[in-house]
Amino acid sequence: MDKRRRLFAASLIVAVTAEAANAAPAILGNWVAEDGTRIAVKPCGPAVCATIASGAFRGANVATVSGALPEWKGRVRDPRKDQSYDGSLRLNGRKLELRGCLARVFCRTVQTWSRP
Numbered sequence: 001m002d003k004r005r006r007l008f009a010a011s012l013i014v015a016v017t018a019e020a021a022n023a024a025p026a027i028l029g030n031w032v033a034e035d036g037t038r039i040a041v042k043p044c045g046p047a048v049c050a051t052i053a054s055g056a057f058r059g060a061n062v063a064t065v066s067g068a069l070p071e072w073k074g075r076v077r078d079p080r081k082d083q084s085y086d087g088s089l090r091l092n093g094r095k096l097e098l099r100g101c102l103a104r105v106f107c108r109t110v111q112t113w114s115r116p
Contacts, residue, residue, distance in 0.1 A: 026069060027089055031096055031113035039113055041089070041096070048072055050089065050098070052079065063098060065089050076100050076110075 027048060031039045038053040039062065050063035057079040065074035065088060076087030076098060086101040095114055101107040 026091055027072065027096055030116055032116050033111050033113050038116070047074060048089070063087065063089055078110075 028041050028043070030053070031041060031050075033039060037055045037057075039050050040053045041048060041050045041063075043049075044064065047064050047066045049061055050065075052058055052060045052062060060079035061077060062079065063074065063076045065072035065076075067073050067088075069091060071088050071090040073086075073088040075084050077084045078100075087107070088099045088101075090097045090099055090109075092112075095112050097109040098111040098113065099107050100110045
């Protein structure tokens with residue numbers, strides 16, 4: 001019976017790892033903010049980074065997150081104020097929401113991005 005438990009545990013770990021690895025591509029690629037600013041979401045080490053690809057803040061990182069569907073949590077940054085917050089990128093249907101949090105409790109969507 002002990003062998004069955006170990007086999008089950010190993011299978012569960014493989015399934016969870018594969019799910020996490022396959023989930024990230026859902027948010028990777030190019031996005032457009034409501035104001036027309038383009039954002040590129042790419043892998044950056046073990047995390048996923050969102051970088052502004054057009055406009056005055058081109059090249060500025062606005063999110064470094066990790067996780068799995070539907071929400072990747074980490075740090076988000078407002079380049080206008082040069083301030084960072086706890087936050088996330090949340091996939092909501094065909095939209096990607098950039099969420100920022102104050103005191104890790106009060107979270108809200110600050111931008112919604114769509115595919116170009």
